[in-house]
Structure formats: structure tokens, C-alpha cells
Amino acid sequence: MKGFVDIFLHQWREALLTQSGLKITLVHLALVTGALLLGWPAAYTIGAANWAPALAWGLYAEAVVLSYLALAVPAGLFSSTNFVRPGQWILYERASPLAVYAALLFATLAVLFFWLLSTVPIMLLGLLLRPVAAETLRELLLFFTLLFLSLIQVGIWIGTAVEARTYRLLLVDIAYLVLMVGTLVLRTSVTAHVAAYLGASLLGLIIRPLSAIAQRLWQTLALETTQIQKLLAVHPLDVIGGLLRVTPKDAFAASAAGNLTGLAATSPGPAAAATSLAETYLVPWWHLLAFYGGTGIIFAVLSLLVLRKWQRRYTFAAKSGDEEKGVYK
């Protein structure tokens, strides 16, 4: 437990109370503030019956910034001089691998939520401009937790397994690109068609008697590409858009219209309590859980395996009576 607390506090101080931590907090606040101001066009007069997608912009900014930080903080990218590699806690502080892992996870999670908390007054402004139901807020919190948990696992693995800072930086950037660009490609109709086609064709090739069924399956899947696309829509901005019921495209276009052309209202609309049937906004929770949860579990196992390796090294060194030798062997 002592190990856990020590590592937790170390990570917390390292992420927040150092100069780089202060810089990150400042940049993060500035970015979210900028997003709010951009998402709230000058043409949108307060006190008039119109609506600005400022909250959506704020949350998009949070997703973009905090996703990177969720990878970078546990990977130790911002601890330039005295980065303590997770394995070293095992070697020198005799912490158990599980305590190291848990401390890293909870410390990063706490830091991320601290940053999220720091934007409460800004988000409140966005919320005032466009209230959302309490249920939506809960779902947003759930999604952010899921996203952060998953990305932190990747970050911990990078920080645990890779020693050189350059490679850690490279891996963090690749992981971030996969999240932000890869998932975007994933949900296009082309990917859906290719996935359906390859899946069915491979099935037909591998299991010969099933080829007729595979053809049928392919035809069905080809017709259901929209459904497949929906399953693959795990991009954070898509999900937030789905929860807020404003697609990123619409939110950006609405604000751009207000900012650039001075349009006061995005469109005249009726006002009525309504039940939505829009499929655009359906959030595939099970697929999100599968995608982010799966990624998180895989990288958590990988991290624990690496930490166990450090533990073995320590055990070997302790047995041989020469800890240092064991370490550097």
C-alpha cells in the first residue's frame, strides 16, 4: 500500500506541480477556452432565441487534448529529467507490479479528471447555452472514463516497455493517430464494404461447403454497410456528437456560419417535445465497450507482463545477492 501511495503522489506531483505540469494546465485551459469562444459566434446574441454549439466544441477540444495527455502522461513524456520508469519502482522501492500498475492508472486518471474539473466554469457556460439532459451528462462521463481508461493502458505499456524517450514519443504519436485518424477511416463505407467482402470471401475460401452461405452472408452484409459503419463509429468525436446529438460537422458548420457570415440562426426550427428516432445519433455502447475495453485489457495484460519481468529480474538479483547485478544484467 505504501508503494501505491508513493507512486500515486509522485505521479500526481510530476504531472501537475512541475513546470511542465503548469504549462499543460495552461495550454489545456487556453485550448478549451478558445474552443468555447469559437463555438459561440459573435453573431449569436445572448438573450435571443438561438443556440450556439459551444458545449460541443468544448467537449471536442477536451477529447482531443485529454486523449493525447492520457497517452503521454503515463508514458512519461513530460518528465524530462527525472522520469522514473515503472520497473524501477519494483527494483528500488520493492513495490509489487500490481501496486505500480494500479498507482499509475489511478494517478493518471485523477490527473485527467483534475484537468477536466479545471474547465468546469467554461463548460458551465457551454451548458447554459445549450442544456443537455442529466442522463446525457452521465453518459458523457462514462464515455470519457472508458476512453481515458483505455488510453492510459496504452500509455502505461509504452512507459513500461520502452526506455528511450524518442521511441516513447513516437509510439504515443502513433497511438494517437490511430485513435484520431484510424478510427475515422474505419467507419467509412469503403471500410465497411471491404470488411464485409473480405470476411465473407475468406469464410467461403476456408470452409468450402460454406461458400454458398458465405455468398449469402456477403450479400446481406453488403446491404447492411450502414449498420456496419455504425458499429465501427468509435471515433471519440463521433461518440460525443452522438451523445450531444450534434454531429461534429454540424457543430463546426453552425459556428462557422455564425462566425463567418453572421448568420444568427442555423435554421428555423419547430419547437416541440419530441422523441428522436435518429439513427445518426445512436451510440453503439457495446461496440465502444468492445473496442476501448478490448484495447485496454490487451495493453493492461501487456503492461503487467512487462512489470512481471521486472519483478523476476528483481527476484533473480535478490536471490543471487547482488541486486545491482541483477538489474543491469
Added chain:
Amino acid sequence: MLPPTYILYIRHIRRFLPAAAALLILLLLRLWPFSGEALAVEVGGLSFQVNLGFGGYFRPGSYVPVKVEIANEGFPVEAAVEVVVHTGYRYPADTNRYIYRQEVALPTGARKRLDINVPLTDIYRPLDVRLVQKDGAVLGATRLSLRDVGVSSDIVLVLDPTGEKWTWLQEPAFSALGTSRRSRVYVIHARSERDLPNDWVAYESIRTVVLTDAFPVAALSVGQLEALLSWVEAGGHLVVAGGPGLEAYRSPLLRAVLPVALTGSTEIITVTDLGSDYSPFSPPRELVVWQALPPPAAGAGRISQSIDDLPLLAYRWYGTGRVTYVGFDPSQAALRDWPDLDRFSREIIFPARVVHQVATRSLEQGLLPLLLSQTIPYPRHIWLFLFLTVYGAGFLLWLWLAGRHLWSWAAMAVWLGLAAATAWLAFGPQARAALRAYVEVRVTRVPPAAGKAHSFAIAQVMDMHGGYWTVARKPGEYMAPVTASGSETPALLFIEQKEAEVVIGPTTARRPQALASHALLDLPVEVEISRYNFDYEVRLHNGTPWPLKGAFFIDRQRYVSLGGAAPGETLVTRFPAERFITATENLSPDWIAASVGAVARRADSTLERPELQALSRIVSYALTPGETSYLPWGAPLIIALLDAPVDPPLRSDYTGSGYHFVVVPLAGILREDTYL
């Protein structure tokens, strides 16, 4: 001879062929331009076919019937048909989507047909029709492009099983100077009762319906006949064209609206001409003409052409629409070579209108600047920037100190709370005010052939709660966005939240609400109008518990102030018809509205400025073409302000939007001989 390796290779390729073919078909389907005529979709034993409008055509800006025929050869399924209409500005794209949904049970072997009437305004946005399961899973979907099927020309619906009558109307007219400027006419043939809708709104696209003698009227259901006549009452035009097989006289409903009394027998007469306006027949033609008698009641019809007291052409006003009777069949062979056949039939089909459309602006266009003018007296972005900068700087300071002093964490939490409270208190009230929107529901009922009409309009404010707009309504008022247009199964209108987050309901959204009016309560305001030579007498009885102020008699060309009536009192006003302001051309609704406001102020000094503004706005709204679905152009009406309290009380800056108005369309009251 190919080497064995190649044969193996080709075998492998062959395996991919069906998949490739499927891909090709899919691509072709995606690229193929869809038409609105009919689209069939078949998935897993379920197939459905979609027909739009009449013969695939419709007039934008009107309700359009979407006929969906479903057949289920697979498992039983509880499904729903959804028609998704995209409206609104194209920028940002996909802003508004209205989903009209009708549920349907589909047991195995079922074949069902659903008629869903949807308002279509934008032909540049496609229409989606889909069959969904109750859990939302899409069973099949199709997309219809409206570009080529939405036509602004006149559509004439000819009830004719042969599909051959009145076809000359759609031929372009040529003159010595080239093609005539006359716009194109679309002649659509309804060959059986299956082609006719059950709701009157579905006829909105149609300019004239022609009932030919070949059409079996007996096959029409009472609902279909009532729909047709309701449409006429609301401003449509029905032409009953004679011929040997005419069955119109057999239907009591039709018989009641005909401008002549049909005896049920025909005779052959020799006709030399059809009036001095047209060239005479040379040689004289023998026409099969129905034996008809003049209308039994005065004012129930006017005979415009007759031979030996046998009415050949007659018409009558029914509601605000018109029923024209032609005693013979203009399609008959004897008239084919008559040079004036085209002109004659066009004048029957398209009679001169009393009023013409005028270019106007909508209520929203007038109201929006009013709402947007409510600026706050400081540059908001500078204040916002300052607030956020101070907050951010303070937060960073506390964070920096937190590394040195533990108490700074507590200070930081307090700072965060203070900033949040400031945001809530300083911006909250204004932001919440921004989330109130104006909504207006106009309610009217014009009972056919009744001397009284009840109507009222309510202006109210909607609030946003938890991301949803809700109407703050009083008990006893029913303003659900549900259209129950005569049928037992209400067609639910689902409006997505997104478009509800913007400003003011457009016409398309308000019209279904107006259609639901029959479910609403009426206000006991009764109107009777009599004419004595050149005088009009209006009796306006105010049966409500609230005073009635600033009553006006208005049509598109004139208006007169009537005064006011206390609760329970009857206002009797007599005024000479020539004292109307008359104009050769139609007046702009805005001009009339402004004049009404000015006159009302002079007539009633108790009327306050917001009330006058609101009165003008309602007048403008009521007179603007396309704004009201139930007031045809030029329909005379009485508008009065009802001084009823609005609950909840409105903010002062919603000037003029929170008043009740009595709007009485006089179409059902004024008889033809009464109205000028």
C-alpha cells in the same frame, strides 16, 4: 490449351465472381438516379414499394401522399413505416429531419398499403422511406430524389380508368409567334379508387380534379369522397364532366355539392355554339347532354351556359373552393376537331381566380429581427474573455502555490466554485432566456354548411428543459404535435431534437399542429354576416369570459374596423360595402397589416402598442399565402384580439407575441350572394 495452373487460377477467380457481381449491382444501385414514380425494395421476404404524389409528381410546398405497399412473405413482424423529410437551410447540411411514422403489423402473407401525407417543400433534399422494426432496426430503406418530380406547374387529376381523357391539356400550346408562355400542365389519371387518397390534405398538390363519366364513383369509399369534398371546401376545384356513364348523381355526397340537380337521364341535342366567346360549331354537333335542372336553392349554383333551359355549364362555390359542372364530355369524338376545344377546356379547368399570389415575407422573417435586436449593452466576447482569463490565471496561481502550501488546494476548489457560480449567475438568466422560443398555434373549425365558425390562435413561449423544448401550456389546451387527420390511427410526427434547438417553428411544423385542430377546444365566438343591398351587417358574439378588442373584417383587398365586444356581449356593426378600401391589384399583407394596426389605434384607444403590433403581425400572417394551410388565398376573415391572460406570463421582450387572437375564416359563413 491453358496450362493447369491457369485453370486453377480461373477457378479461384470464379469463386469471387458472385461477390464481385453483387458489388457491381450495389454500385449500380447507388449510382442509378431514383425517380419518384415507384421504388421497390425487397429484403428477406419483405418487400415494399413506394409511390409518391400523383403519377409521381407533386407541387412543392404542399402535403404529398406517400403510398407504401408492403408485402410480407417471411416471418411475422411488427414494423413501422417511416418517411424522413429533410428540410431547412442546406447550410449547415442535414439540419432538420422530420420523421413521419406509422406502425403496421405484418403477419406472414400480409399485403398492406399505407398512405402517409407529408409536407414537402425542398425538392433538393431527398426523401427517405424505410421500414423499421419496433426496436429501431431498419428492415429496408429507399431514397427518393425529388428533383425531377417536384413541379411548380399545375397538376390536373383526371378520374378516368381509360387514361385517355383530357390529355390535350398537357400538350404545349403553339401560336404564330412560337411557343406560348403558358406554363406546362401535368395531367395525371387516377384509374381506380386505389389511386385516390383518404385525406384532403393529400390533394394539396392538385389544382383541379376532373371527374369523368367513365369513373366508377360507387367504388369510392365515403372517406375518399369526404376527403375530396373537404379539399374543395378548403379551396380546391372539382370539375364534374358529363358523358353517358356519369354516376355522380348516384352519390348523395356529390349530389349535394353539384351546382345543378341531375335527373339521371341524358338526351342528345344539336349544338351550334357554346357562347359568343368561342367559335361556333361548323357543322353543328350532336352532344350527349345530361338532363339537369337549375339548383333548387338560390345561391347553390350559377348557370353560365345553357341551351333551351338545359344547363350545359354551371358552377358553385363550396367553402372557398369551386365545383364546376359540364353537361357533356369534352373528350367525346364530336368535339375533337373544334379549334377552341383547348381554350374552352382550359377555362373550365383553370377558372380565373379572384386573387393572385403576392410576394410577401413570412412571420418569421418579421419576428426574427425583433428577437435578435435584444442585444445586451456590452460587447459579450470581451467580457467572456476577461472572465475566462481571470479565472485561468487564478487557477494557475493556486496550482503553482499548491506545490508549496497544502491550503492552496482548498483555495483552488473555492476559486473554481466561485467562477462556476459567477458564470451561472451572470450568464445564466440571459442564456436561459435564449432558450425560450416563440410558438404559435392557430386553431380553427369551419363546419360545412354552418353559419358559424369558431377559431382562435394562441401565441405561446416554449422553454428548453434538459435539452428538449417543451410547450408551457395551460390545462385544457391540447397542442401535441400529433396529426390525426380524420383516420383512427394517428400519424405521429416525430421532430428530432436538433431542429427544435433553433428559433421559431417554420410553416411546415406549424401546419401539422393546425391540422390537429379538431382535437382542440373551440372558443365560443360566433359570427353572422348578412347583406342588405349595399350594406354588410356583422354580428360578433363574444361568448368568452374575456373582452374582445380591435375586431377587423379583412380580406386581401379591403378591411374595415368593427370595434370590440365585452364578455357575453354581441357586437353589431353595419357598414356600407363601398366604404371598403379597394384596390385593383391585391394589396400586400404587410400593407394591410400595417393599416389595420393604424386604424385599430384610432378606433380603440385602449389598445396598447404591443397589442397593435401583435395584431398587425397576426393579420400579416393570416393573409400571407402559404402561411396558413386552412385559409385559402383571398378568403375573407375576421380577426380580433382576445384579452385573455397568458399563462405563464410572458417576458416583456417578447413583445406582442403573447396575445390570443380570434381568427374567424368567413368562407363557411359568407354565401356567394353575400360576398362581393
